Amino acid sequence: MNNDVPVSSRRPLRHTAVAALGAVSLLALAACGSADPTPTTASSPAAFKPVAQEKGSEITVWADATRVPGVQAYQKTHPDVKLKIVTYSGDANGANDLQTKVQLFDRSGSGWPDVAFSANVNDGTWASQGKTPYAAPVDKGLIPLSTLNGFAHGALNPCKANGSTYCLRNDLAQNVLWYNKELMGKWGYSVPTTWEDYQALGERVAKEHPGYLVGTAGDAWTPEVYFWASQCTASTTTGAKKVTVDLHDSKCTRMAKLLDSLIAKGSVAKDTVFSAGFIKNQASKVLMLPGPSWFGQVLFNSTFKIPAGKIAAASPLKFEGDAKNYTGNVGGGLWFVSSHSKNLKAASDLATWMTTSDDYQATAGTYPAYKPAATTWLVNQRSTGYFANDISPVFEEAAELIWPGWSATQYSQEAIYSSTVIPALNSGKTLIDTLDTWQTAITDKAKSLGYTVN
Amino acid sequence: MTTHPATERSGRRGGRSARNPVGRAGYAFVSGYVLLLLAFGVLPTGYAVWLALSNSRNQLVGIGNFTRTFADYRFGPAFLHIGLYLVVWLASLMILVVLLSLMLHGRMRRTSTSLRFLFYLPGALAGVASVLLFLILLDPAASPVGWLLKSFGWDSLAQVNAPGHLPALFTVIAFWTGAGGWIVVMYGALNSIPDEILEAARIDGASTLQIALRIQIPMITKWIAYMLILAFAAGTQLFVEPQLVSLASWGMIPDSWSPNQLSYQYAFQAGDFNGAAALSVDLLILGLACAVLVVFRTGLFDRDTG
Numbered sequence: 001m002n003n004d005v006p007v008s009s010r011r012p013l014r015h016t017a018v019a020a021l022g023a024v025s026l027l028a029l030a031a032c033g034s035a036d037p038t039p040t041t042a043s044s045p046a047a048f049k050p051v052a053q054e055k056g057s058e059i060t061v062w063a064d065a066t067r068v069p070g071v072q073a074y075q076k077t078h079p080d081v082k083l084k085i086v087t088y089s090g091d092a093n094g095a096n097d098l099q100t101k102v103q104l105f106d107r108s109g110s111g112w113p114d115v116a117f118s119a120n121v122n123d124g125t126w127a128s129q130g131k132t133p134y135a136a137p138v139d140k141g142l143i144p145l146s147t148l149n150g151f152a153h154g155a156l157n158p159c160k161a162n163g164s165t166y167c168l169r170n171d172l173a174q175n176v177l178w179y180n181k182e183l184m185g186k187w188g189y190s191v192p193t194t195w196e197d198y199q200a201l202g203e204r205v206a207k208e209h210p211g212y213l214v215g216t217a218g219d220a221w222t223p224e225v226y227f228w229a230s231q232c233t234a235s236t237t238t239g240a241k242k243v244t245v246d247l248h249d250s251k252c253t254r255m256a257k258l259l260d261s262l263i264a265k266g267s268v269a270k271d272t273v274f275s276a277g278f279i280k281n282q283a284s285k286v287l288m289l290p291g292p293s294w295f296g297q298v299l300f301n302s303t304f305k306i307p308a309g310k311i312a313a314a315s316p317l318k319f320e321g322d323a324k325n326y327t328g329n330v331g332g333g334l335w336f337v338s339s340h341s342k343n344l345k346a347a348s349d350l351a352t353w354m355t356t357s358d359d360y361q362a363t364a365g366t367y368p369a370y371k372p373a374a375t376t377w378l379v380n381q382r383s384t385g386y387f388a389n390d391i392s393p394v395f396e397e398a399a400e401l402i403w404p405g406w407s408a409t410q411y412s413q414e415a416i417y418s419s420t421v422i423p424a425l426n427s428g429k430t431l432i433d434t435l436d437t438w439q440t441a442i443t444d445k446a447k448s449l450g451y452t453v454n
Numbered sequence: 455m456t457t458h459p460a461t462e463r464s465g466r467r468g469g470r471s472a473r474n475p476v477g478r479a480g481y482a483f484v485s486g487y488v489l490l491l492l493a494f495g496v497l498p499t500g501y502a503v504w505l506a507l508s509n510s511r512n513q514l515v516g517i518g519n520f521t522r523t524f525a526d527y528r529f530g531p532a533f534l535h536i537g538l539y540l541v542v543w544l545a546s547l548m549i550l551v552v553l554l555s556l557m558l559h560g561r562m563r564r565t566s567t568s569l570r571f572l573f574y575l576p577g578a579l580a581g582v583a584s585v586l587l588f589l590i591l592l593d594p595a596a597s598p599v600g601w602l603l604k605s606f607g608w609d610s611l612a613q614v615n616a617p618g619h620l621p622a623l624f625t626v627i628a629f630w631t632g633a634g635g636w637i638v639v640m641y642g643a644l645n646s647i648p649d650e651i652l653e654a655a656r657i658d659g660a661s662t663l664q665i666a667l668r669i670q671i672p673m674i675t676k677w678i679a680y681m682l683i684l685a686f687a688a689g690t691q692l693f694v695e696p697q698l699v700s701l702a703s704w705g706m707i708p709d710s711w712s713p714n715q716l717s718y719q720y721a722f723q724a725g726d727f728n729g730a731a732a733l734s735v736d737l738l739i740l741g742l743a744c745a746v747l748v749v750f751r752t753g754l755f756d757r758d759t760g
Contacts, residue, residue, distance in 0.1 A: 033509045035518025037726040094705050100722040107727070130725075218612060220704045270612070272704055277595030277610050410723070418705030426612045444527045449724055 048137050054342045058082035059114035061350065062098070064090025067117050067170075067333070070360040074353050081346050086113065090333070091120040094220075094415055099126055102134045114341040115350050117170065119333045121158045125410040127336055128161035135166040136339040142348040143168070147356060152399045155369040158408035159334060162240075168355040169369035170333035173292040174316075174398040175225050178300065180287050181312040181388040183212075189287075191314045195230070198288070198317055199258050205287055206265035214288040216278075217259050217431070218270040218422055220414040221330045225290050228328025228406045229316060230255035234442065237407035242452045247439040254319065256431040263425070270425045273299060290317065292330035293367045293395055301386055312389040316398050326403035332369065367395060374399070411445045499738065505731035519732035523720070528710040536712050539621040540689045543628055547685050551633055552678065555640035556666050570641060573634035584631040585695055589702040592623070615703050620711070624695045632688070636681050643677040644670060679752040687741040693718070713737055 061083060063071050068087050075083050089095040098118050105111040112134065127135040138159075139148055148156065151169055159167035177198075179191060187209065192198040202214040216222070227234055232252035236244040246252070262268035271278045273289070283304040289295065293313075300311045318325030335351040337344065354360060361373035368374045378392040420441040424434040443453045509515045523529055554573070558566040576584055590596050593611045594603040608614045615623070647670060655665050671678070693714040700707035709723075710716040713733055721730035749755055 033511060033513025033515050033518075035509055035515040035522050035728070037510060037724065037729060093701060094709075095701070096722060103722050103725050103727075106725075126725075271610050272612075274704070275595065275611055276593050280595050412705075415705040415709060418703075419700075419708040422612055422706055423615075423617055426610070427616065448526065448528070 048140060048339060050136070050344055051340060051342055053344060055345075056082070057343045057346075058084055059341065059343050059346050059350065060084045060086060061115045061117075062086045062088050062113040063117040064088065064092060064119060066090070066365065067354070070354055070364070071350070073360055074350055074357075077359070078349075078353075081350070083350075091118045091123060094412065095120075098123060102127075106130075106132075106134075112338045112340040114338050114343065114347040116336045116338070117333055117354075118336070119331060120412075121173075121329070121332050121334065122408045122410060122412055123336075124158045124161065124167050124334055125408050128159075128164075128166035133166065133339060135336045136341070136344065137164040137166055138168065138337055138348065138351070139165040142337060142344060143352055147352060150356065150371055151369050152371055152374070154400075154402050154404055155332075157404065158332075167334040167336045168351050170335055170355055171294075171331075171364065171366035172369045172374075172399050172402075173294055173329050173331040173366070174395070174402055175229060175290055175292050175327040175330065176316055176391075176394050176398050177314040178286075178289045178291055178295055179312055179314060180306075180310055182310045183287055192288075192317060193315065195255075195258060195317045195319050198290075199262065201288070202262040202267040203265055206262070206267040209287070210266060212267065212285045212287045213269050213282060214262065214267045215259075215290055216269045216271060216273055217263060217425065219272045219274075220418045220422075221292075222421075223413045223417050224328040224330045224406075225292070226255050226259060226328075227252060228403055229290070229326055230319065231322075231326055231403050231405055233405065235407060235409055235413055236405050237409065238454075241450055242454070243407075243409060243446055245439060245442045245446065245453055247435045247442075252435070253432065256435060260430045260432055263430070270422075274303065279303060293398070294331070294365070296381075296387065296391065297365060297384075308386045309388050311387060313387065313391040313394045315394055316401055325401060327398050327401045328406065329402050332366075367399070409446065409451070410449045411442075413442070416441050416445060502731045502734050502738075505728050506735040509728055510726075515728075519728050520736070523729050523732045523736075526716070528708075528716050528719075529713075531708075532710055532713045532716045535621070536690055536692060539624055539692060539712075540686065542621050543625045543689050544682065544685055546625055546629060547633060547636070548678065548682065550629070551636045551640055551681065552671065555637050555644060556670060558637070558641055559644040559670075560662060560666075566641070570634075570638055573637045576630050576634055579631075582694055582698065585627060585698045588627045588630065589699065592699075611703055612706060615699065615706050620696070620707065623699070624692060627695050628689070628692075632685075636685075639681070640674065640677060643674040647673050675752055676754050679748045679754045683745045683748050683754075686744040690714075690737050690740050 059082070061071050063085065065087055067090065068085060071083070071085050075081070075085075089097045091098050098116055098120075102112060124135070127133060128137075136142060139145065148165060148168075152172060155169040155172055156165055156167075159165050159169065177191070184191060189201060189204075190197075192201050198214065205212050205214055215226075217226070219225070223232075223234060230251050232255060233244050233246045233249050234252065238244055259268055263270060269278065269282060271282070273279075273283075273291075284306070286304070291299070296311065296313065300306045301308075316325050316327040335354055337347045337351050341347045355368070356370045356373055358373055358376045361368040361370060362376035362380055364377065368377050374396070378395060381387070381391060417438070420438050421431065421434050424437065425431070446453050506519050507514060507516065509518075558569055579587070591599060592603070592614050594600040594609055594614065595611075597603060603614055651669060652665060655669055660668070691714050692712045696707050696711040696715060700709065700711070710719050713736065717730045717733040717737075720726045720733065
């Protein structure tokens with residue numbers, strides 16, 4: 001022991017530490033309230049009371065880099081509107097920035113953006129909830145019903161809660177069957193119309209042209225492409241914060257078995273289409289690929305660099321026993337008008353323009369959710385000359401075929417599939433093997449966010 | 455026996471500061487740090503403790519938030535993940551940093567300046583940028599060391615990121631980004647050992663290994679303890695690495711892989727700041743327990759006698 005340090009000098013420190021520890025212990029033992037977090041209260045849209053409005057005041061807009069040029073275009077055509085544009089992640093690729101910041105603004109009582117874009121289609125589930133939801137109900141006088149009725153059937157479903165509409169849909173991500181028309185013709189294959197035909201063709205491709213692919217199961221959005229189209233009850237909302245999760249339903253197992261058989265044969269990859277390895281080694285070997293409408297330009301043209309005139313789109317597939325074909329939905333952005341905005345008129349006008357204007361939507365990269373803009377958008381797509389067929393009828397058909405049984409939830413099916421199923425697939429397990437684990441993961445996550453699961 | 459300067463100083467402490475402005479200068483120098491410590495260290499910690507003991511209605515709930523978060527299905531796996539990571543990370547950090555520092559200080563003095571600079575370089579980059587750099591290295595298709603990854607049988611990013619590989623993977627990233635700074639610190643500590651002592655040992659016939667084990671390492675024990683405390687605290691708070699690797703691998707790593715990520719999920723997905731604070735306090739207690747243990751076992755705060 002060091003004799004130079006007086007023993008007494010440590011005592012006050014110790015006493016302070018003991019006193020602090022004692023105080024914290026007493027606080028810890030004393031309890032007069034419940035530790036359960038505040039239950040999510042659904043706010044009635046009728047009760048929405050705007051804050052005091054300041055006519056002509058500046059509005060702040062948060063958008064991702066892709067949407068910012070659109071906002072700038074709005075600014076050019078509306079020079080009288082005072083705009084502050086903030087570029088952020090747009091909640092793309094699983095980012096959670098908007099909710100994170102709004103949670104903090106809720107605590108500090110200021111800072112909410114007047115208008116916000118989110119690429120996460122699930123964001124409507126939290127933005128419409130709470131004592132004072134972030135999003136304003138746009139159908140209570142902010143945006144005319146005639147405008148809202150112009151969106152594709154079901155497009156605004158992720159925005160609906162408590163009997164009201166809390167956002168505007170930017171774009172749709174309906175799935176179609178993409179295929180290489182040149183190769184299909186060269187090899188004498190017919191484009192399948194049912195999942196059974198698709199499976200049979202996948203098995204033939206594996207045998208006759210090993211290395212070529214008809215799909216991938218290693219993408220985060222595999223559930224949205226395959227299982228949603230199969231009407232699998234992986235996430236069926238039955239009420240406010242009530243969800244049904246049943247991956248053992250025959251409509252789930254039929255798709256799991258189909259994919260397992262093609263993975264085993266080698267014509268469905270376990271990789272993701274956006275991985276460097278896939279782009280380098282397998283992109284040129286894609287014969288067919290069920291996937292969202294944005295795959296056309298974003299994946300085949302910009303990422304895979306497949307030359308023009310080869311890639312075509314066909315209708316979404318159906319199982320032979322089903323009366324109708326359905327598709328899933330892989331994304332589709334949302335525009336929110338903040339309930340805290342001091343200039344709701346300007347904020348609503350901007351959100352409306354961004355989602356419905358031909359000036360912007362007709363030239364956007366993805367399929368507009370607003371039907372008149374989508375018609376013009378398709379004309380523009382034809383004029384690019386990239387596709388090997390006219391994609392318009394297929395896109396318009398698929399836009400109306402999104403299965404309504406799979407609802408937007410506060411949790412992401414994509415993230416759960418990625419962290420639970422993809423590692424299992426890569427370790428040699430089959431999809432059928434992982435259904436139990438996958439089901440538990442969805443159920444646990446839903447419960448942790450206050451959902452009742454049955 | 456002469457009077458020790460410390461004793462002398464303590465005897466005239468009261469009068470000196472009143473008469474001599476140099477005495478007050480010390481307080482002026484530390485005041486900025488103390489203010490920042492209070493604003494960004496003590497007050498947020500106090501607020502976190504209060505949040506952990508209360509609910510969103512500001513009612514005291516005792517240890518309710520702790521038991522609630524403890525029962526969460528993600529709590530066990532998150533702490534298990536971080537436990538495994540700490541074992542790999544702390545063991546490799548302690549052994550490799552000390553070993554490399556001893557080698558630089560002993561046999562490689564000529565090149566040690568350049569090597570210390572090279573080791574430090576990754577740490578000079580911002581933490582996030584370093585992790586991003588590593589994300590490219592981990593993808594067999596894009597990595598310049600793809601051949602090495604493939605030699606392990608890993609042909610895709612998904613195989614590299616398999617759940618069982620993660621503790622080792624994060625250790626490699628953390629070592630790359632943080633160990634260089636510690637090597638510089640340890641080298642400085644080794645320099646503080648008087649050459650006469652090492653020379654005497656050599657004359658007495660001690661081998662390099664014996665000098666390292668019996669003289670150098672015991673004499674820099676306090677520095678190693680200091681590194682252990684900080685590395686433990688940083689390790690339990692792992693966040694950036696799993697978060698970024700998860701984003702880069704399209705979500706293949708669970709969003710609550712580490713306790714800090716779980717805390718983030720509580721706060722910003724569920725809006726449950728009280729639960730998040732309880733998890734943060736758990737980590738604080740773990741870090742403090744490690745620090746107290748190491749401080750008392752190594753006598754880190756004891757003053758060296760002259």
